[in-house]
Structure formats: C-alpha cells, structure tokens
Amino acid sequence: MRGLLALFAALIVALGASGCAVTKYSTDPHAPKGSRSATVTIESNQAAHWASSQTGQGKLMYEGRTYPFEITAVGIGGNGIQEVKFIGDVYNLKRLSDFPGKYNGLRSGVTLGEGKINERLKAENGVVIYLSGSTKGVANSNGADHFVIKMLQ
Numbered sequence: 001m002r003g004l005l006a007l008f009a010a011l012i013v014a015l016g017a018s019g020c021a022v023t024k025y026s027t028d029p030h031a032p033k034g035s036r037s038a039t040v041t042i043e044s045n046q047a048a049h050w051a052s053s054q055t056g057q058g059k060l061m062y063e064g065r066t067y068p069f070e071i072t073a074v075g076i077g078g079n080g081i082q083e084v085k086f087i088g089d090v091y092n093l094k095r096l097s098d099f100p101g102k103y104n105g106l107r108s109g110v111t112l113g114e115g116k117i118n119e120r121l122k123a124e125n126g127v128v129i130y131l132s133g134s135t136k137g138v139a140n141s142n143g144a145d146h147f148v149i150k151m152l153q
C-alpha cells in the first residue's frame with residue numbers, strides 16, 4: 001500500500017511539473033492598475049481527475065463590512081482530492097453588485113499531504129481576484145476553471 005501511495009505521489013509531482021503557471025499580482029504583466037478594492041477568504045474542497053469540481057464558501061471584506069458568499073467551479077486539468085484555504089486580493093471592484101458572477105481562472109499547485117496553490121480569477125466586468133492558498137490532501141492542481149460566485153444573505 002505504501003508503495004502505491006509513493007507511486008501516486010510521484011505521478012502527481014510529474015504532472016504538476018508540466019502544468020500551467022499562474023502569476024501573482026506582483027509579476028502579472030496584465031495586472032490591474034491601482035490598489036486593491038477588497039480582500040477575500042475562501043474555504044473549499046476540490047476533486048479532479050482530468051476534469052475538476054470545486055465548492056466552498058467565503059467572505060468578502062469590502063468597505064469595512066464582511067459579506068458571505070458561496071463559490072462553485074468546474075474545470076479541466078489536475079488529479080486528486082484536496083481541501084483548500086485561500087486568502088486573496090480583489091481589484092477593480094467598484095460596487096458590491098460587481099462581485100457575484102462568473103469568473104474564469106487558472107490554477108497551479110501540488111499537494112502531497114500539505115501544499116500550496118495559486119489562482120487568478122477574472123470576471124467579464126473586469127473584477128480580478130488573486131488567490132493564494134494552503135492545501136491538504138494529494139493533488140496536482142494545475143488547470144483552468146469556470147467559477148460562479150453567489151452572495152449569501
């Protein structure tokens with residue numbers, strides 16, 4: 001059993017080495033101009049086997065208030081199962097009503113017990129979210145996703 005886990009872990013690492021690269025705000029040549037508009041925290045679960053799904057809940061901290069939301073995603077790429085805790089910065093958010101909606105994102109990361117993940121989400125209205133997270137599980141997180149964010153009451 002231990003040998004099977006080691007083989008699976010080696011496969012995850014090999015697949016991770018060939019995945020996409022996600023830039024952070026500081027290194028993104030297409031980064032929004034100006035300072036961040038808000039911050040977010042998200043806790044989610046992700047499962048993937050070439051296709052991926054993710055569900056979770058988060059909090060948007062905007063203009064001195066906290067707003068809960070739920071997030072779901074489907075995507076391509078990656079293998080494994082992991083829990084993710086994200087923190088992130090939101091840019092180009094001019095009003096609260098611009099936050100919920102559809103986002104496209106790229107993710108990269110590898111988890112072998114514990115790991116790291118980065119993701120950049122962009123909405124059609126120009127809102128951009130840069131996420132950095134810690135992970136638990138066994139997964140290659142490299143891929144692309146389509147997210148839907150809905151505000152909770």
